[in-house]
Structures are given as structure tokens and as C-alpha cells.
Amino acid sequence: MKNHLNRAIATLSLWVLVSVFAGVASSAPVTATLYHNPGCMCCEKYADYLNENGFDVKVVDSDDMASTNREHGVPPNLASCHTMMVGDYVVVGHVPAEVVRELLNEQPDIRGISLPGMPMGSPGMGGEKASPFVIRTLNDDVYTTY
Template identity: 75%
Template sequence: MKNILIRAIAMWSLLAFASAFTGIAFAAPIQAALYHNPGCMCCEKYADYLNENGFDVEVLDTNDMAGINRQHGVPAKLSSCHTMMVGNYVVVGHVPAQVINKLLDEQPDIRGISLPGMPMGSPGMGGEKQEPFVIHTLSDDVYTTY
């Protein structure tokens, strides 16, 4: 038992030492809350995708997605099957992780972003990507392409 403990401490020490000199960072996962209709499997797949890409997603069931979207200023034409709160932003739909990371890094003065509908080939959806994803910003009553 003592040998196992000593090996574990040595391994962690070596890992910490190596990371200090190689630039490896151990970032905490990004906390997010994803609201969706109970039983929606593509939302579960999207949450799994985000969890695999540095997020810690809490999946919350709701039977009032329209109310969640109204509460966060998401127009009906920009809605999707789920709405997520991450940082100070609302993220609607199957938005790729790198776009969410860019949003969090740049911190623009907007309410959030949306990939409306459920485009084929987007994270959590099956199939092949058919065309470029158009991601919109949510800003007051105006939306623009991100």
C-alpha cells in the first residue's frame, strides 16, 4: 500500500513538473446549463459532445422551451430544440464547441448566439454537413451572422 502511494505521488509530481515546462495546462471544465424537452436524444448527444470538448454540462428537463427562450430574448425564428446558458451568454442549438469557446474568449457585448433549427452534421445531429452553418448573434431585437 505504501509503495502504491509513493508511486502515485511520484507520478503526479512528474506530471506537474512536465506540464510546467511543456505548457500543458489543466483547465477546469466550462460550466453550462442546457435546457431541453425531456427525452430529446439529440440534445443528450450534444451535451455529450460538449462534455468531451471541455465543458461540464448540466442537462435540465423543461416542458416550456418557448418560455425559456422568451426569458433569454431568443426570437422564435432563432430557436432550436435546446437552449444553454454558459458564462454570461445564451447559446441556442447545436453550436460547435470552438464557436462557443470563441464567444467566451472574445466576450462581445451580445446576449448570445444561435444556430437555429437542427442542421444535419452539426454536433449532436447525425448525417453529413450539407452547407456552412450560419450562426447568429442575439443582440436586442436584431440578429446578425456571427
């Protein structure tokens, strides 16, 4: 009986150790690089928001966001004040962290997503959200509404 109890305790201890390790491994921040015009405070606030939500964002100043967007296949009608590279995707604008995580988890066959413009109430922008955010693929299809 004592050996059976010791084996059960050892098994439980191993399970707890593996669970804790898996939790630590899965909570590693997602790295991203955010390109923005120098001095744009909403972009800095967006990066702070992402950092607070499990991302590790490197902010890079760009004096020519139009070139940055062309380089990453962002059409002008889907551009915003910043463009971010995360995983294999381009994320443009103030896209909520939950949607970015969904994109990374689902891994759809698209180049990226955009929340065009700078809608009030979106992460980093402040103000009241006036209507649902329509997040589009870089082909201008609707990806999701948030």
C-alpha cells in the first residue's frame, strides 16, 4: 500500500511539474516589430497596450511609412499610423490583442490584417468605441468584426 501511495504522489508531482513548465513556456511573450512615424503617441500607447497583453514589441521609427507599407504589401486604403510584423503576418493599425492572438493561433493563408484609420476606442487611441471594428485582410476582405 505504501509503494502504491508513493507512486501516486510521484506521478502527481511529475504532472504538476510538467503543467507548471508548460504554463511558463506558453506564457512567453510574442515578439513583434512595430514601425511608426517618430513622435506618434498613439502608436507608443498601442505598443504599451500590446506589451501589457503578452507581447514583446520593438518599436522602430520610420520617416517613410508609405514605403514601409508598400514593402509589406499594405494597400493605401488599409494603411494606418503604424504597421507591425508579428509571426509571419503584417498587422496594420490598432487591432485588439485578442484578434492578433486569434490570427497567430489560426494561421490563415493571408498576408495580414488591418484596422484602417485610427478609430476612437481602439487600443491606444482612447475615447469611446462608436461602432464595431471591422478588421480586414490585406486583400480587403472582412477578417472579423470586433
